[in-house]
Each structure stands twice: as structure tokens, then as C-alpha cells.
Amino acid sequence: MLDVDRAVTRLAGKLWIYLRILEQFVTDCSGFTESMGQCLAKQDRKGAMRLAHKMKGAAGQTGAKALYEMAPELQKVVGTQPIDIALEKLAEFEKRIQQTVAAINVFLLSQGVQTAPDPQPLSEPPKIPPDDFLESIQHHALKGRFSQLERIINDLEGKDRDFAVFCEVIRKHIRNYDEAAIAAYIDRWR
């Protein structure tokens, strides 16, 4: 179900990176069937095929063998077969997803990693950074410099815990590489 050795070897033996992408993979898997179902309902065959293609890439990278092997078949069916057959195949795929996610959770647990529960909605931040900080955050976000952005947020939080909520919101958008959401959030406070 999960070829850990091969996946870690591909990552030059960096287990910490592997654990990080496994967590992301679990998140991606949780929304996969729903997204694919929506595409099929809208007759968006291209969109459905793209999702299956993307799943193949992610499964291959994480060593999720069963999903990696089944994804091309799913891609073909959702692109060419009638909807009822495609939905049938999707259901079959979902079962594999559940099995794979279960295997991943076991592995993560063995490595001391607890998969994150669904995030709680964040409250309003008690304190907003000064304008020059906001400007800097927006500037880096719009240029796609997410690592630099993370450093700024970490520094900010280290200086004053009252910025924690603000930083957590920004961090959530960084995780999604969503510069537009960051820019919109900053605009709220300027």
C-alpha cells in the first residue's frame, strides 16, 4: 500500500520532508472524491481527468503504490466512459484512498506524527502589525516569496504573542500558496 523506502530514497533520504508531504497528501485525499464527483456532475471531463492525473503524481511521489497504479485507469474512465461507470470507478478508487490513508496514518503515528484534526475557525486577531509590516507581507506574497513570508511571520510572532492569531491566518494562506487571500486579508487591516 505504501512504499516508504522507495519514496524516502527519491527524497535523498530526507524523512522529515517525506513526513511533511504525507500530511499534505492526507489532506489532498480527504477532498479528492468530492472534487471528482463535482467535476463529473458538471460533465467537466477535462477537469476530472486533470484531478486523476494530479493524484497519480502525488501518489507516485508519496509511494502510495495502489493509488499510483489505479490513477491512470481512473483518468481514462472519467475521461471516456458514461457517468455511471465513472462514478462506479470513483467509488472503487475511494476505497483505495481510505486504505492508503489508514496506512499512512499508521506510519505517521509510528514516526510520532499526529495527523491534524480539522482546524477550528480562527477568532479575530487581538493585535495587528504596523503598516510597514503589512506592506512588506503583501509585497512578498504578491511576488510569490512564501519562504521569506514565513520568516517574517515567525519573527513577528516571536516578538509579540498578541500577533499569533494574525500570523496563523497568514500561515494558513501560505500553506495553500494563496497570495490573493493574503493580499485580501492584509487589505482588511489597512
Added chain:
Amino acid sequence: MGARPSKGTILVVDDDLLIIDMLRSCIEDQGYDTIIATSGETAIARAEQNTTDLILLDVVMTGMDGFEACRRLKARKKTRSIPVIFMTVLADTENIVNGFKAGAADYVTKPIRIPELLARIQTQIELRRFQAALSAKNRKLKQEVGKRLQMEKQIRFLNQELMRTQERERHKIAYELHEKVAQDLVALKIIASDIFDHEPPLPEERHEKTAAFTKGLETILHNIRTMTHQLHPQMLDIFGIERSVAAYCQDFSAQHALPVDVDCAGFTDRRFDMDTEINLYRIVQEGLDHLVQYAIPERAKVRLNFDDERILLQMENEGGDVAFDDRAIEITPANSLGLRRMQERARLLGGRLTIETRSVPGNRVVIDIPVGKKNFQEPAEYL
């Protein structure tokens, strides 16, 4: 501890957050900075906004695909030199070829093997740095060449000015010798004749001395006239280029026992400015001297034609060796001074010198001078 210096900035383009996360972690761990884009459109904007050393580009993305994004990047001046490495699950030959056609520098397939990707990244970034260094050197070299060309132009200008000044000075000295020294000597000779002819006959010994004195005066006068002619042919001022060249060739023929055929056409006593006339005359002098010195010919030909727009001077030898060797100008400058001076004079007149080989032994030098309004001035008065 201070942050380690960045090894370069890599733009990672993928719409799969898992792949971006993985690449970001691996690449930054190796000391590179990253910029992230999740679509082809954003990738183009990011590449233009940031200084980017390399782009890792996914092929299958929502919206603009990687191939199209790559084509657009390669079409933009600011981004065309950034190497692009495609990353895709599509491992078939057709897709790989399409990637390279779109302008990719390299191609990796998913699942990505990070050690291999890092090696490819390093290679491309180093290659780009070498190319940048090479381009910088080329630019510097071009500047150097430009400077040298400018200096050569200045040297040529100075050389031409030197030749002009030399001709003016020659003319001036010739004038002084002819009008003053020679005239005084003629007067002295007349006085001496008067003294020696009207006195009672001198003793034999004195008579020989006075005869030697008179002969000496005549020799000096002859030498001064020859010198004057060599310094500046007075004939040129009076009769112009056509007749002066013909006369010079006749003298040269007699002096070197070499038949010289002269053919001048189209001049009908047309006069040109002094620069044109004296330099054409000098080219004929230098050409014939060069020909005798290097070819030992059986016969020489000089053709001088004017057709309202240009003067064409052709000199050739029949028999003997190759007299005019253009390689000599570059290879053995010391041995080709005559040819160089001819070339400089042709340039001074805005024309050019070419050398033509012929099937028969010997070769031909052609001087082509464009003639404009300025060349038709009355002969310049140097004195």
C-alpha cells in the same frame, strides 16, 4: 550565525501543493531561494517580477499549461534566458520532444527523484552563470574592439593628415628651390659666363678651373630641378593629372628600360583639386616602383579612366612575379609599405584599392575613387 548565501533563486511552478511543498523543502535545504507560482499565468508574472536563475515548471496545470507558459517565457526579453526544467508524469517521447521544442533546458519525470533533480538544477545554474560570464566578456571585448576601431580611425586620419602636410611641405620646398635657389644660381651662371667670356683668354690651368666651375653650377642646377620635380611635379600644377601621369610613365619607362603602356581616357583636360591630383600621381609613382621592385616584369600597363562619377586607375604587370599581394599588407607589413601607402592614399580620397589576380602571370591593382563636386575645385593653392 548569519544566513548562508543563496546559491540562486528557483521559481517552482505547480498546481499541486504537495509537489510544491516537497520541492520547496528539498531546494531550500540545498541553499537555494524559492519563489512559488501555482499557474502558468502567475509563473510568467513571477519570473518578470523577480530575479530568477531557474524555473521548475509542471506541464499539466489548470489554465495555461507548462508548454505554453514556457513558450511565453522564451518570447519575453526579460525571461528568455532563464533555463526551464519541465516536471511531469508524461514520460512519452512526444511530450518530451514538445517540451524541448517549447524551449526547455531539461526534463524530469514524476515521481521526482530529488538527487537527480538537484544535480540537474546545479548543472543548469552553473551553465547559465558561465553563459552570463561569457556574455559579459563578449560585451567587454566588443567595447575593446570598438575602442580599437576608433583608434585605428584616428590613426588613419592622422596618417592622412600627415600625407597631406607632407605634400604641402614638398610643394613649398619645391617652390622655394625653384623660385629662389635655382633662379639665383641661373643668375650666378649668367654672371660667371659674362666674366669668363669677356676677359682676355686665361692661362690653360685657370681656364680648366673656370670651366669646371661653370659645369659645377650646371650640375647643381640640374640636381635642383630633379629634386624639385621629385618633391612636387610642377607639371601637375600646370597640365593636370592626365598629361602628368603620361609623362611620368614615359620617363619611368626610359629610366628602367621597361615598356609601360599608358592609356588615359575621359579627362579632356579636366582638373581636380590638389589632393586628388597629387595622390593619384603618387599612387602611380608608388605602384610602378613597387612593381619593378617585387615582380621584375616584362611590361607594365597603366590605365586611368574618368567617367564623371569615378576615377579608375588600374596598374598591372605582364610577366614576372605577383607584384601586388594583398596578403602582404597583413602578413609582412614592412615589405608592403608601398602597397600600404597606395591603400592609404586611396582611402584619403574616399576610394578603395583592390587586387585582382589574372590567369596570365602577374596581377592587377585597381584603385577606384568616387568623384564628387568637391573634387572639381580649382587646383588648391598651397603656397
